Amino acid sequence: MSTLQQLLREIDAKQKRINKQRPLEQTKIKNLKDYFKVGLTYASNALEGSSLTEIETKVVLEDGIAVGGKSLKDHLDAIGHGRAFDWMWELAKGVAISEEDVKKMHVLCFQPSEGEQAGEYRHVNVVITGSQHNDRLPSHEEVPALMNAWAVGLPEKRKNRHPVQYAAQLHQEFIVIHPFADGNGRVARLLLNHALISQGYPPVIISPVFKHEYIQALEQSHTKPENFTAYIAEQALQAQRDYIRLLRIE
Template identity: 45%
Template sequence: MGYKSIIKETDFLVREIKSLNPLERAEQVQLWEYYRVGLTYSSNAIEGNCLTETETKIVIEDGLAVSGKPLRDHLEAVGHAAAFSLLLAVTSSTKINEEAIKKLHHIFYHRIDGENAGVYRNVKVIISGSGHLLPSPEKVPGLMKRLVARLPEIEKNHPIIAAADLHTEFLNIHPFVDGNGRVSRLLMNMVLVKYGYPAAIIPPARRMEYISAMMSSNSGNFTEIRTLVAEMSRESCRDYLRMFAQ
């Protein structure tokens, strides 16, 4: 099934969600905690973090350390959860601009590397296992300015397409020394939430499919990543209805 058909299904589910009674405050908190843990776990796991979902929940909700797991994995969990909380707080009132992007990265990354948190890279970076050449550091500021300037045009598309495309174009710039994948998926969800869609979680089980979609995007083919994001958005809508449609 193509992404356009999946988007139609998702829009139907979103209309169902909007027809439900508004969530109580406690239910809203429960929903965002579900996404905060799920997205933190999945987004970190895609990048090699070895915390399980249960361990991620323990780290970010209880503030406890998991024996035998690397310190960095704990810091990534805490940082990502904090960045997601910021996303929820500012999505309705903040434009996606360079300042917002740098702030997201800083909140995620400053516990790991304070010097490079929220700062565009000044070194070359490579994606292991990929022959795709990323822009030189000298080009990053200009490319980011152009991407942000193009956002109004990107957001003329359906929100799911806009979310997938922003995520992908950002990732193809790779503006930071590390943490680009995590920030790209936060930006993706910033767009979805802004337009009334649940946050979309790309599970670690679909990591290879996700990598393949990103490799296709390097040559300008966004079909695979749009399809994957549409599928995950649809699944999030189904999750919402399973939890709250009585």
């Protein structure tokens, strides 16, 4: 049995324990949403260089208070990601995701800080710093057709793959296309979590402490996509463990 197959078996076993506790009370669902919103917003923005701590992110999102000594950009990024998380959470009441949903997610993340670029596919070719696979990135002229094909193909992939495999593949393929000039990582992690939450799995929050491992897994995915799938499966399993502890599930 491969490492990935073993991880998926463990995930399936834990998911059965989680599903036995459902349906949850509405108050508990709201509390979980608020908890994950702060955690994912903090972690996803920190992976991209934000200096806000998790507590500071909570203050910005829940209390609307500016944090002294922190940049306007960090504040706007937190507020924008919080809006995009709310949209993603509502969208996750169904499993489908469309190309327009992706564009709206990007708009919510980055307006007004990115102005007219928000929700628009890139008009320039890009280079990812530190990557050995920039030759694999499509030109900006190719992006619209690739994104259309990516979105059209999602239902078939969702039907034929384990939910965690599907979520990892969705994230990985989106990053390879790199459709936006900026913000691809944050949108990719929101899409990853839409795929998981919509099928009953706890959200995956990739800690900035493990940024190197995450970036390395993404880099390897250009030639060995199964490595990234295994990495996401490990993260999903840890998310389940945290969820079980959080809700004190026996």
